[in-house]
Amino acid sequence: MRGRVENIMKRVKRSKKLEERNVNDPFKKLDKDVNVEILMKLPPRSIARLHFVSKHLSSIILDKEFTKLYMTRSSTQPRHLVTVNGGHYYVKIQRFHSISPEYPLSSNHNKVSCKLDPYGLSLPYEFHPPVRGLICGRYGIKMIVGNPSTGQFVFLPRVKTTKKNILSVFGYDPVNDVYKVLCMTVVTKRSNISRGVMPCDAMSEEHQVITVGGAKEKWRMIECKYPHRHYSECQGICRDGVMYYLASYKEKRSLMSFDLSSEDFNVIKLPEVEVLQQFGELVDHAGKITIATLGRRGPVDLWVLEDVNKEVWSKSVVVLPSGADRFERFYTFMLRGILATGEMIFAPITSTNPFYFLCYNPEGEKFRRIVIDDIVHYSDPIQVFVDHVESCMVL
Template sequence: MKKQKQSASKEEARIVSSTTSMKASGENSGQIPVDITHEILLRLPAKSIARCRVVSKEWGFTLSSQYFTDLFLKMSSLSPCILFTFQAEVKWSFFSSPESMLISDQKSSSVAVDSLSHVPIDYPISVCVPVCGLLCTKDEWVLSGKKDARIMICNPSTGGFKLLPKVKTRRRRVLTYLGYDPVEKVYKVLCMTSREKPVSLQGEQHQVLTLGTGKMNWRMIECSVPHCPLLEDSEICLDGVLYYLAVESGSWETSMSMIVCFDIRSEKFKFIVDEAFKDIKSPSTLINYKGKLGILHPNASGFMEGRATGFVLWVIDDIENHKWCKNIIMLPSPWWRLVAGTRFHIVGTTGDSEIMFSPSVVSIPFYIFCYNMETNSIRRVEIQGFRPVKGQKIFTFLNHVENVKLIT
């Protein structure tokens, strides 16, 4: 870890020095062309970009511009990371490792992570699935029991964060999702409120907040179908549409499952209710499967505790015309010997054929598990580099990208 940090620091200093010297020497001692400056700076990691903003006013303006931010995000999207995050000792900590390290060497038994940033926070949190490099806390009102708890937006790559305005509601329970519109390049937070007493999981009020608009405000929006969102591992944002799993309002045991589709730009809801998905409830997980929406659903209850032998992979080929592809996956016998009673959750798919599973709490040593659907084999990989904490709830995400966006 120390060698990684020293190497990154030396590279940062070398690039800053060479860029400055190019400005002050040679036949053309004027300004370096903007495209060449960008090409040089795009070689830096996101947290170094944050430090370089203070080199000069000119650098601060260039590195904070929407053009450079979009260019950096485009480049980093070509090399996604695995992101690990947990809260301990009044800090929200972020660690990452390139997905390529896990995919390219499938015989490796360990992968080192890099410490990204730490954000101060003094109450327990749950986390939304990250979208284009940003994260949002999910449901502090329930987890912390504090009336003054606030939703937080965070950039793990730079450590930047912002507390959002309090949601306009008299209800105590607030559930949030983060989405991104790639056309207008806008992040939005969707929240649903529900009663705590008597307990109700049905979203009764729906509000939206748009980031980066100066003074941010929550706006009420209409939702025509009453539903109860699933609370964990049940959302994903693809191509400007936020998808999450829910059930119809009523009895939890008898209600039909559904996929809720929220268009980030239009702020309109659509609902997919199909007999095929009637039993898809927690702990089912929405995933990005080769660019398509996928659902991983255990074939029996108690999967995460070791009482099921496999799961079903649904791949949605055509959402509008309700065309699905169903795959039955049976885990090999070494699976339960490897996990050894560990409580874990489904993270998603790496490359074309592997499904990743991660423990739900931090342990030392810490292992993730990868199941190869083509070879029907399991491998265990130790994740090295966490600071020495145990028993904290950990969130693991695939397809995370570095972003240098300033949170305003």
């Protein structure tokens, strides 16, 4: 009985402190426009903290109109996002580095560290390209969605499968103003195995979708009219409410699309070029869907999808300058994206010490390095994304 009374007294004291804090809230004395102006000048991490400190500011921060206003401003200042899973052997920390392309010095980095697992393990999640400030990560059948600018993450229900051959794509549906995740798994039937059929001949038979933050958040099985086999090792990307990923359809390498609003699949034929049936990665080319092929020390072929409906592709070739001082290990780099300025971002496949990635401007034929000094572990899984937009969204 005594213990119950003590607990009640503690709750009363906390309640009183909260009421006093709300009464003495200095932001309550200011006009809403002034508070909005103050918040617009703060980084997302600070805004997320103020959400828990000031009840008056919290009502503004949680307002969708303020989130859109902040997003509009951030869209004019896109950044590079580097994800790192590092730390000690038993306690891993997920770190996010938001880097300004114009001022890439370490002093200008927005750094956020967080633990993504309740037991402090912080499993090495593989992240999808960020979409409108949020990012999605997957480790096996575990999935999380969060805001790398604030360090807030939420767990999604586990994917309904025990298979390991999984492809997941993260995107935003502008029609319904929601984020969704598409997940596909391959079901290899025992009869096929007994007949000696290789797993690569199996189709992506399970297609699931989940709406992030929905009232009844759960995976839903959906139908696909185009039997295809996804490439689990390839990244998908989302543009204008449509997801894109590479897959095999009718024994040909094709570009699959998935409309997030209608939840319909479609097939886009690739140009009849042999190299595209074997190589190439999807990259975001200043808003255009592009397949890039990069050989060792060779040119970069860019196949740009100019018209989705008519399946019109254009090709351009970027010849990289030679030089042992610049490209001693260039074959270990991959093209991660192309900015609106035309600058190409190359990130290493394996970690370097210190970690850096390369920015190449074909117009001026100039390279520059962006070095991140506090990434020194060779074994740390690192991913680099371009055109990241910082968001203040509180999850």
